[in-house]
Amino acid sequence: MKDLEAILKLPNAEAAKALLGMELIHTDGATTVGGVIVETEAYHQSDPASHTFRGKSRRNATMYEPAGALYVYFSYGIHWCMNVVTGSAGEGEGVLIRALEPTRGIETAMQRRKTTDLHRLMRGPACVTQALGINGKHDGLKINQGQVKIVPHNVPKEISSGPRIGISKATDLPLRFWITNNPFVSVRGGIMK
DNA sequence: TTTACGATTAACT
């Protein structure tokens, strides 16, 4: 198992795969909520579906921070989604965290999500941020230097890949990765198994 | 300044 710093410097898609099986933890005061990353998507500068495709702007500025920064953006007027910035020198690359397998602070997460359905607790990018209590205030935070941490947890038995979800461009690129047969992966879209 | 739309979710038929 490589440490986080090494993973974040890997090429975009490699980093997305390497983050699977790591544990993402958010500590807010006395409250800690976290889970194992089971689903990710890779985005980079030359990708038409990426926020950084058309260069730096106000919203995506965090994507150009050094690897290890947290890019949190607001979508559809309601949802927060979180990314981990990757690459070695402000290349505008990142990995979208799409789903976690809950491990810590499950009761707190259920209160925040207003559901007791464990399988839907952290399934979907906006569900992850809601369960962990992540929002725009966390944009730009450095991972492992404060409230948000990513630590080694286990090694995925098998990794699957396929087209990404919820985008209208470059939908044929297999830049979505998940842990094979993990029940906490969002299986929308009838993608390959 | 105005307009169209999105790395989505939850509710409903």
Place this chain on the structure above:
DNA sequence: GTTAATCGTAAAG
């Protein structure tokens, strides 16, 4: 399976 909710951002005027 289908659709409404909801608003910040980017692109166009």
